[in-house]
Amino acid sequence: MKNNLDKISRDGKIMLLAYDQGFEHGPTDFDDRSVDPEFVLNLTKSGLFTGVILQEGIAEKYYNKNKEYKKTPLIVKLNGKTAFQKGRDPVSLQLCTVERAVELGALGIGYTIYVGSEYEEEMMVEFAQIEDEAHKAGLIVIAWMYPRGKKVKGKEESRDVVAYAARLGLELNADLVKIPYTGSEESFSWVIRSAGRTGVLAQGGKKKEEEELEKEIKGIMKAGAKGIAIGRNIWQAKNPEEVSKRVEKLVFKD
Amino acid sequence: MKNNLDKISRDGKIMLLAYDQGFEHGPTDFDDRSVDPEFVLNLTKSGLFTGVILQEGIAEKYYNKNKEYKKTPLIVKLNGKTAFQKGRDPVSLQLCTVERAVELGALGIGYTIYVGSEYEEEMMVEFAQIEDEAHKAGLIVIAWMYPRGKKVKGKEESRDVVAYAARLGLELNADLVKIPYTGSEESFSWVIRSAGRTGVLAQGGKKKEEEELEKEIKGIMKAGAKGIAIGRNIWQAKNPEEVSKRVEKLVFKD
Amino acid sequence: MKNNLDKISRDGKIMLLAYDQGFEHGPTDFDDRSVDPEFVLNLTKSGLFTGVILQEGIAEKYYNKNKEYKKTPLIVKLNGKTAFQKGRDPVSLQLCTVERAVELGALGIGYTIYVGSEYEEEMMVEFAQIEDEAHKAGLIVIAWMYPRGKKVKGKEESRDVVAYAARLGLELNADLVKIPYTGSEESFSWVIRSAGRTGVLAQGGKKKEEEELEKEIKGIMKAGAKGIAIGRNIWQAKNPEEVSKRVEKLVFKD
Amino acid sequence: MKNNLDKISRDGKIMLLAYDQGFEHGPTDFDDRSVDPEFVLNLTKSGLFTGVILQEGIAEKYYNKNKEYKKTPLIVKLNGKTAFQKGRDPVSLQLCTVERAVELGALGIGYTIYVGSEYEEEMMVEFAQIEDEAHKAGLIVIAWMYPRGKKVKGKEESRDVVAYAARLGLELNADLVKIPYTGSEESFSWVIRSAGRTGVLAQGGKKKEEEELEKEIKGIMKAGAKGIAIGRNIWQAKNPEEVSKRVEKLVFKD
């Protein structure tokens, strides 16, 4: 495991570029530039990102067709759901096999568990099977542990709920969990301790003011996180390269 | 993939004859002529269509028994549902295997995902498995991405909903998506950009006045679509051969 | 396929004796004679029936133990449901494998799809798998296409509903469909055209007055049906042999 | 099959000792003696019972550890449900495989289908698969056909309902059905005729007055049953050995 994590780390830290929002939110997240996977994948040429997160289709039809893109390690997201089902407790199921992820050249896989959803058990069962398969194939296993659904309504970013989500990632043998930031270094530090030897990545979330983003990343990293996964705050920015650089400094500074 | 698409393209464009309405709508779509699969399959002898879409039974009992028919490439539709369940969110499941499609001589397969239906996840999961299998077998994978169900009621042909549906096709690694036309070249152009390297086919839909149909196809092709799939507008016409020719000119003109 | 159908045809026509009512309706359909499978199977010794329809148990414990019975081809009904669940939309699932049917010496298999039931998709999916298996094993595939359930309430024998049911049989690659008679030669003729190269068998249904039965069979055969499947009208009759003969003349006359 | 039945018959009759009530009803059925499987299994040493019915655990941990016990043939009950779910339509699913039953030295297997329950189809499907497997392994297949659930409320022991249940056992290819007694020789005789070549065992049911029990067994055997399965009336009795003898005489007298 340790060795694997190194493949998507630099100085022990991780900074992933996420671009599966076309699946989860739809093209309303995009503008004329970011709708094009090439625009976003070209951002990885900066060499700042230690990995890029894609669904199978874009991995196959873009990432895999371009040597330059393949310099940045690939994380294939294995499940997904659309934004159409808002109002219902979310469920997201496997859409890409571990075998396919390997064929696509992935070093890791991602899978979302909506903790608190009435379907959480179903997703945990599926994740548990994928985790086995992926580890056997030598892949890094990243669990998107997202509190969501009626049972955690309004508490999606609260300390105890996120700490529980993170802990589940450890108990389920994820190598990394991707979770929401709880808003303060102190609370996030407890979350990270709850995850134990499972590393913590904070999700970037919605586009934020630069100052807010900077403050957030500082808190995340000070709390002891392994790194971040960031998407909209990069490719929705007017100057994605500059933002990438500033974020990179915050993540990798010692 | 590229090579595969060529097999059902002419000058890079695609014009498919659809004849699975007996399954989806029932014989009320037919008259004394069109109820007979031979009548419809004979229309492919014009050589104008770059492919024909059939369910397994008609592929086996008609297409496969006639050398003339086999000159036009076969797309086997792998799932289907009846019109009896109107009023419920639609679900359509696999009724024919990829293996059978290969035996029937198909060059491609089709599968409908009702985007927005409460069963969309179930269909995406099934599609994802079929997509793998079909690509391994060297087949073209066409996703019918149809917005349908309570969550998208009244927005089945709106720009953002159809663009989302098209994007899902790309993320799911479909080679082509078959989607409704959004009504204007401008909006459909955004849909096509959302689909990226996944080609877009507009569905023909209900029988229309000739002028309306012509306008629609012009808009579709100008927006940058790969082509169309057309059924009722051909075989419900008084003079299917003439309509085929006129449509063909609109699709393939440059 | 053609060759297969010949095995249960005489002069191109089919007359099947159905005796699975013990499963579908229970012994209330029987009297002191017909409760005994031997009584009913002895009726096949007349040589008038081109096949007999049984569930696995009676095929195993009676048909298969008697050389005389085995002269009449066997159709094994693979699914079934009881009459206890009246009031709910019907669902009938696989209870006997194709492999077992072959072991029992069957030449064909039957499977009911309740068209219009909220479970129709589930049955179509199961039928589709059985159809593949059965065809690979060289068996004739007969789809009982019975309109039933809330969506078709009161229209179980109407022209358009039955034509749709018959068409689904063709699209699903059934060799024969067993469907209710629509009441007139004209309407049933459209049903038969909708089924195309899939042959049509009319179901016998409840015990009728002789005159009515005769009229019905005439209409069915004139409309172009391949034949009938008949049960209660034979073995509930006082004189089953005589009725068998009369029915046989109506089916096979030219 | 015939040969198999002989293995659990004496003079063509069957008398089974049932001891799976710990699963179906819980220890409230037991007293200080009968709570101990050894007490009950020791009753088989009389040699009066032609078989004993156990769930996997007691078969493994008691029956299988004692040569004396193994002189009485073993029937392993493959499914089971608890009494906690009263008020809901019952469902009982497979908890022990046919392979395990064979390893345990069983000559037969039992499976309950709650006829009339809204889950009856699910149980029939599972039974059908088990029946195949068990017959291939050379085991006797006994179907507990118990009318139960909203649809048969108050009619659990009525002639037509029980006859239907018995008939389903035949249609499903059970070798024996275990069913409730309908209360009179006449009605039970019709039930037995409905089961045809599938033998009928009457269930013992709740503890009864000796006289009532005697009358019942007489009626059951006169009606033509193959035998009985009896539990509480034996091991809840003050003097189980004596009751065993009296019952045995009623079952085997001629």
Added chain:
Amino acid sequence: MKNNLDKISRDGKIMLLAYDQGFEHGPTDFDDRSVDPEFVLNLTKSGLFTGVILQEGIAEKYYNKNKEYKKTPLIVKLNGKTAFQKGRDPVSLQLCTVERAVELGALGIGYTIYVGSEYEEEMMVEFAQIEDEAHKAGLIVIAWMYPRGKKVKGKEESRDVVAYAARLGLELNADLVKIPYTGSEESFSWVIRSAGRTGVLAQGGKKKEEEELEKEIKGIMKAGAKGIAIGRNIWQAKNPEEVSKRVEKLVFKD
């Protein structure tokens, strides 16, 4: 089996340290010390515990990385659910395979069945499959038989309910059941008799006053239990080592 149990027994008694609460309750059960799996696993170095219960992740990332920890036998808990779904009848499903448990070096596996839950049948079916697999692999099978859900509300620790739960463990061929204490030696003695040759472990439950805990363990062991599984009462204590010793004396005294 006997031999297997010996591997986690000392003088025929069992004392297991449970540390899967991070999964079942979340980090709210923990303080700054106990949130760290190392703190808890270090407690096993006393040599007092005859086994430790962990979920896969902690077994893999902690237990398996430290030779000292591996001196205490490992029980891997194979299913789990979160505390988020309170208010619904509980369901807990398989998250780790038997194969993985073997790879992790486990001598036994644990699986919870919520007896009385509307999902109890589903869990019993899954347990039954795991039990087979685990026994084939030579592992000890421990069934957490926890009364829970609407049907047993308020009776989770009552004599008859717990005795039924324990009996189910025997019928299902568990080697040990882990169940709640019923509060008195007398009632628990009946529970233990109901479990027959399946050994009984009492669960520790919530943190209690020392005196209460002591009284409870005395009652449990006097009633004839095989031992206990204890977690919070150990690692939530101020002085876990001392409590371990006191508990050990109560369990192993003779």
